[in-house]
Amino acid sequence: MTAFSANLGFLWTELPLPDAIRAAKAAGFQAVECHWPYDTPPQEVAVALRETGLPMLGLNTVRGQPGENGLAALPQRQQEARDAIDQAIAYARAIGTPNVHVMAGFAEGADARATFVTNLRYASTQAAPHGITILIEPLNRYDAPGYFLQTSSQAAAILEDVARPNVKLMFDCYHLQIMEGDLTRHLTERLPIIGHIQIASVPDRSEPDCGEVNYPHIYAHLETLGYKTPLGAEYKPRTTTDAGLGWLSAC
Numbered sequence: 001m002t003a004f005s006a007n008l009g010f011l012w013t014e015l016p017l018p019d020a021i022r023a024a025k026a027a028g029f030q031a032v033e034c035h036w037p038y039d040t041p042p043q044e045v046a047v048a049l050r051e052t053g054l055p056m057l058g059l060n061t062v063r064g065q066p067g068e069n070g071l072a073a074l075p076q077r078q079q080e081a082r083d084a085i086d087q088a089i090a091y092a093r094a095i096g097t098p099n100v101h102v103m104a105g106f107a108e109g110a111d112a113r114a115t116f117v118t119n120l121r122y123a124s125t126q127a128a129p130h131g132i133t134i135l136i137e138p139l140n141r142y143d144a145p146g147y148f149l150q151t152s153s154q155a156a157a158i159l160e161d162v163a164r165p166n167v168k169l170m171f172d173c174y175h176l177q178i179m180e181g182d183l184t185r186h187l188t189e190r191l192p193i194i195g196h197i198q199i200a201s202v203p204d205r206s207e208p209d210c211g212e213v214n215y216p217h218i219y220a221h222l223e224t225l226g227y228k229t230p231l232g233a234e235y236k237p238r239t240t241t242d243a244g245l246g247w248l249s250a251c
Protein backbone atom coordinates (compact mmCIF):
# COMPACT_ATOMS: atom_id res chain seq x y z
CA MET A 1 0.00 0.00 0.00
CA THR A 2 1.26 3.48 -0.86
CA ALA A 3 2.23 5.66 2.11
CA PHE A 4 1.87 9.46 2.08
CA SER A 5 3.63 12.39 3.70
CA ALA A 6 1.57 15.53 4.43
CA ASN A 7 3.34 18.62 3.13
CA LEU A 8 2.68 21.14 5.87
CA GLY A 9 3.82 24.01 3.66
CA PHE A 10 0.42 23.64 1.95
CA LEU A 11 -1.74 21.52 4.29
CA TRP A 12 -3.15 22.77 7.62
CA THR A 13 -1.34 26.08 7.16
CA GLU A 14 -3.83 27.73 9.54
CA LEU A 15 -2.35 25.69 12.42
CA PRO A 16 0.97 26.17 14.23
CA LEU A 17 3.43 23.62 12.86
CA PRO A 18 3.28 21.26 15.90
CA ASP A 19 -0.53 21.15 15.65
CA ALA A 20 -0.37 20.61 11.90
CA ILE A 21 1.81 17.54 12.61
CA ARG A 22 -0.86 16.27 15.02
CA ALA A 23 -3.60 16.93 12.42
CA ALA A 24 -1.64 14.92 9.83
CA LYS A 25 -1.38 12.01 12.24
CA ALA A 26 -5.11 12.13 13.01
CA ALA A 27 -5.89 12.14 9.27
CA GLY A 28 -3.85 8.97 8.69
CA PHE A 29 -0.65 10.25 7.05
CA GLN A 30 2.48 8.16 7.64
CA ALA A 31 4.91 11.10 7.56
CA VAL A 32 5.11 14.87 7.26
CA GLU A 33 7.37 17.33 5.47
CA CYS A 34 7.50 21.10 5.38
CA HIS A 35 8.94 24.08 3.55
CA TRP A 36 10.35 26.67 5.98
CA PRO A 37 9.89 25.72 9.65
CA TYR A 38 12.33 28.31 10.99
CA ASP A 39 9.82 30.45 12.92
CA THR A 40 8.99 27.46 15.13
CA PRO A 41 11.59 26.37 17.69
CA PRO A 42 12.82 22.91 16.67
CA GLN A 43 12.18 21.62 20.20
CA GLU A 44 8.42 22.20 19.72
CA VAL A 45 8.47 20.37 16.40
CA ALA A 46 10.48 17.52 17.92
CA VAL A 47 7.90 17.12 20.71
CA ALA A 48 5.04 16.80 18.19
CA LEU A 49 7.02 14.35 16.07
CA ARG A 50 7.81 12.21 19.11
CA GLU A 51 4.22 12.34 20.31
CA THR A 52 2.78 11.30 16.92
CA GLY A 53 5.58 8.97 15.87
CA LEU A 54 5.66 10.65 12.42
CA PRO A 55 8.99 11.39 10.71
CA MET A 56 9.52 14.86 9.20
CA LEU A 57 10.93 13.82 5.83
CA GLY A 58 12.20 17.13 4.53
CA LEU A 59 12.57 20.89 4.80
CA ASN A 60 13.89 23.67 2.54
CA THR A 61 16.68 26.20 2.72
CA VAL A 62 15.37 29.77 3.06
CA ARG A 63 14.39 31.66 -0.08
CA GLY A 64 16.50 34.76 0.60
CA GLN A 65 15.28 38.35 0.24
CA PRO A 66 11.61 39.09 -0.59
CA GLY A 67 10.95 38.02 -4.18
CA GLU A 68 13.81 35.50 -4.22
CA ASN A 69 13.36 31.74 -4.44
CA GLY A 70 16.60 30.36 -3.07
CA LEU A 71 20.25 31.34 -3.21
CA ALA A 72 22.34 28.34 -4.20
CA ALA A 73 22.70 29.15 -7.92
CA LEU A 74 23.23 32.88 -7.45
CA PRO A 75 26.79 33.97 -8.26
CA GLN A 76 28.10 36.52 -5.71
CA ARG A 77 25.79 35.20 -2.98
CA GLN A 78 27.86 32.23 -1.86
CA GLN A 79 28.16 33.16 1.80
CA GLU A 80 24.39 33.65 2.17
CA ALA A 81 23.75 30.39 0.33
CA ARG A 82 26.10 28.55 2.68
CA ASP A 83 24.53 30.18 5.75
CA ALA A 84 21.13 28.98 4.50
CA ILE A 85 22.50 25.47 4.01
CA ASP A 86 24.06 25.45 7.49
CA GLN A 87 20.81 26.71 9.04
CA ALA A 88 18.74 24.03 7.26
CA ILE A 89 21.10 21.21 8.23
CA ALA A 90 21.17 22.36 11.86
CA TYR A 91 17.35 22.41 11.97
CA ALA A 92 17.12 19.03 10.22
CA ARG A 93 19.55 17.52 12.75
CA ALA A 94 17.55 18.92 15.67
CA ILE A 95 14.35 17.18 14.51
CA GLY A 96 15.83 14.08 12.85
CA THR A 97 14.93 15.06 9.27
CA PRO A 98 16.71 13.02 6.57
CA ASN A 99 16.39 15.43 3.59
CA VAL A 100 17.23 19.09 2.98
CA HIS A 101 16.01 20.72 -0.23
CA VAL A 102 18.60 23.29 -1.32
CA MET A 103 16.73 25.92 -3.33
CA ALA A 104 18.54 27.17 -6.43
CA GLY A 105 16.91 30.57 -7.00
CA PHE A 106 16.24 32.71 -10.06
CA ALA A 107 19.31 32.59 -12.26
CA GLU A 108 20.62 31.31 -15.59
CA GLY A 109 23.81 30.64 -17.45
CA ALA A 110 27.17 29.00 -16.90
CA ASP A 111 28.11 31.01 -13.80
CA ALA A 112 24.87 30.06 -12.10
CA ARG A 113 25.40 26.41 -12.91
CA ALA A 114 28.97 26.42 -11.60
CA THR A 115 27.84 28.20 -8.42
CA PHE A 116 25.04 25.69 -7.89
CA VAL A 117 27.40 22.72 -8.32
CA THR A 118 29.94 24.23 -5.88
CA ASN A 119 27.27 25.00 -3.28
CA LEU A 120 25.76 21.52 -3.62
CA ARG A 121 29.18 19.97 -2.97
CA TYR A 122 29.47 22.18 0.11
CA ALA A 123 25.99 21.07 1.26
CA SER A 124 26.87 17.44 0.63
CA THR A 125 30.01 17.69 2.74
CA GLN A 126 28.16 19.35 5.63
CA ALA A 127 25.23 16.91 5.47
CA ALA A 128 27.06 13.61 5.01
CA PRO A 129 28.34 13.11 8.61
CA HIS A 130 24.73 13.41 9.81
CA GLY A 131 23.27 10.96 7.30
CA ILE A 132 21.32 13.78 5.61
CA THR A 133 20.54 13.80 1.89
CA ILE A 134 20.53 17.05 -0.11
CA LEU A 135 17.70 17.40 -2.63
CA ILE A 136 17.35 19.59 -5.71
CA GLU A 137 13.92 20.16 -7.24
CA PRO A 138 13.00 21.32 -10.75
CA LEU A 139 10.08 23.79 -10.64
CA ASN A 140 7.79 24.47 -13.59
CA ARG A 141 8.27 27.57 -15.68
CA TYR A 142 4.75 28.94 -15.08
CA ASP A 143 4.76 28.90 -11.27
CA ALA A 144 8.42 29.86 -10.96
CA PRO A 145 9.46 31.70 -14.15
CA GLY A 146 13.21 32.15 -14.25
CA TYR A 147 13.93 29.48 -11.63
CA PHE A 148 17.33 27.99 -12.37
CA LEU A 149 16.29 24.31 -12.28
CA GLN A 150 13.34 23.40 -14.51
CA THR A 151 13.61 19.80 -15.74
CA SER A 152 14.67 16.40 -14.48
CA SER A 153 17.17 16.06 -17.34
CA GLN A 154 18.87 19.30 -16.27
CA ALA A 155 18.87 18.02 -12.66
CA ALA A 156 20.34 14.66 -13.72
CA ALA A 157 23.22 16.36 -15.55
CA ILE A 158 23.94 18.57 -12.52
CA LEU A 159 23.86 15.59 -10.16
CA GLU A 160 26.34 13.83 -12.41
CA ASP A 161 28.72 16.79 -12.08
CA VAL A 162 28.19 17.10 -8.33
CA ALA A 163 28.97 13.38 -8.08
CA ARG A 164 28.04 12.90 -4.44
CA PRO A 165 25.83 9.97 -3.36
CA ASN A 166 23.94 12.12 -0.83
CA VAL A 167 22.76 14.72 -3.37
CA LYS A 168 19.57 13.63 -5.14
CA LEU A 169 16.53 14.67 -7.14
CA MET A 170 13.21 15.69 -5.63
CA PHE A 171 10.83 14.45 -8.33
CA ASP A 172 7.69 16.55 -7.99
CA CYS A 173 5.18 14.93 -10.35
CA TYR A 174 3.20 18.18 -10.54
CA HIS A 175 6.12 20.28 -11.83
CA LEU A 176 7.54 17.53 -14.03
CA GLN A 177 4.24 16.60 -15.67
CA ILE A 178 4.03 20.24 -16.76
CA MET A 179 7.64 20.46 -17.94
CA GLU A 180 8.31 16.99 -19.35
CA GLY A 181 5.31 14.65 -19.08
CA ASP A 182 6.08 10.97 -19.65
CA LEU A 183 6.04 10.46 -15.86
CA THR A 184 6.09 6.66 -15.86
CA ARG A 185 9.20 6.46 -18.01
CA HIS A 186 10.98 9.30 -16.20
CA LEU A 187 10.26 7.83 -12.74
CA THR A 188 11.69 4.52 -13.92
CA GLU A 189 14.81 6.01 -15.48
CA ARG A 190 15.50 8.49 -12.70
CA LEU A 191 14.80 6.11 -9.82
CA PRO A 192 18.50 5.67 -8.86
CA ILE A 193 18.88 9.44 -8.39
CA ILE A 194 15.48 10.13 -6.80
CA GLY A 195 15.52 11.09 -3.11
CA HIS A 196 11.87 12.06 -2.70
CA ILE A 197 8.65 12.17 -4.77
CA GLN A 198 5.78 14.66 -4.47
CA ILE A 199 2.28 14.70 -5.95
CA ALA A 200 -0.59 17.09 -6.75
CA SER A 201 -3.19 17.29 -9.47
CA VAL A 202 -2.21 18.94 -12.75
CA PRO A 203 -2.79 21.66 -13.80
CA ASP A 204 -4.55 23.13 -10.74
CA ARG A 205 -2.23 21.73 -8.02
CA SER A 206 -5.16 20.60 -5.87
CA GLU A 207 -5.90 17.19 -4.30
CA PRO A 208 -4.37 14.38 -6.40
CA ASP A 209 -7.77 13.03 -7.44
CA CYS A 210 -8.44 14.82 -10.73
CA GLY A 211 -6.71 16.43 -13.69
CA GLU A 212 -4.31 15.04 -16.26
CA VAL A 213 -2.27 12.64 -14.07
CA ASN A 214 -3.75 9.24 -13.20
CA TYR A 215 -2.18 8.86 -9.75
CA PRO A 216 -3.42 5.32 -9.00
CA HIS A 217 -1.35 4.27 -12.02
CA ILE A 218 1.70 6.13 -10.63
CA TYR A 219 1.26 4.50 -7.18
CA ALA A 220 1.04 1.02 -8.74
CA HIS A 221 4.05 1.72 -10.92
CA LEU A 222 6.16 2.92 -7.97
CA GLU A 223 5.15 -0.22 -6.11
CA THR A 224 6.44 -2.40 -8.96
CA LEU A 225 9.70 -0.39 -8.83
CA GLY A 226 9.97 -1.18 -5.11
CA TYR A 227 9.77 2.51 -4.11
CA LYS A 228 8.54 2.63 -0.51
CA THR A 229 9.18 6.15 0.85
CA PRO A 230 5.92 8.03 1.62
CA LEU A 231 4.92 10.28 -1.31
CA GLY A 232 4.77 13.97 -0.46
CA ALA A 233 1.19 15.26 -0.72
CA GLU A 234 2.11 18.80 -1.73
CA TYR A 235 -1.11 20.30 -3.02
CA LYS A 236 -3.27 23.36 -2.37
CA PRO A 237 -6.61 22.18 -0.95
CA ARG A 238 -9.65 23.23 -3.02
CA THR A 239 -11.44 24.25 0.20
CA THR A 240 -10.00 23.11 3.52
CA THR A 241 -7.40 20.42 4.11
CA ASP A 242 -9.83 18.27 6.12
CA ALA A 243 -12.66 18.59 3.59
CA GLY A 244 -10.36 17.44 0.79
CA LEU A 245 -8.97 14.24 2.31
CA GLY A 246 -11.26 11.82 0.45
CA TRP A 247 -8.43 10.89 -1.93
CA LEU A 248 -6.36 9.60 1.02
CA SER A 249 -8.97 7.18 2.32
CA ALA A 250 -9.61 5.99 -1.25
CA CYS A 251 -5.95 4.91 -1.61
Ligand SMILES: O=C(O)[C@@H](O)C(=O)CO
Nearest residue numbers: 035060101137172198234
Ligand atom coordinates in the same frame (compact mmCIF):
# COMPACT_ATOMS: atom_id res chain seq x y z
O1 LIG B 1 7.18 22.20 -5.31
C1 LIG B 1 7.40 23.13 -4.53
O2 LIG B 1 7.00 24.27 -4.76
C2 LIG B 1 8.11 22.80 -3.26
O3 LIG B 1 8.45 21.44 -3.22
C3 LIG B 1 9.25 23.59 -2.85
O4 LIG B 1 9.97 23.13 -1.99
C4 LIG B 1 9.63 24.87 -3.45
O5 LIG B 1 8.69 25.86 -3.28
Ligand SMILES: [Mg+2]
Nearest residue numbers: 137172198234
Ligand atom coordinates in the same frame (compact mmCIF):
# COMPACT_ATOMS: atom_id res chain seq x y z
MG1 LIG C 1 7.53 20.24 -4.71
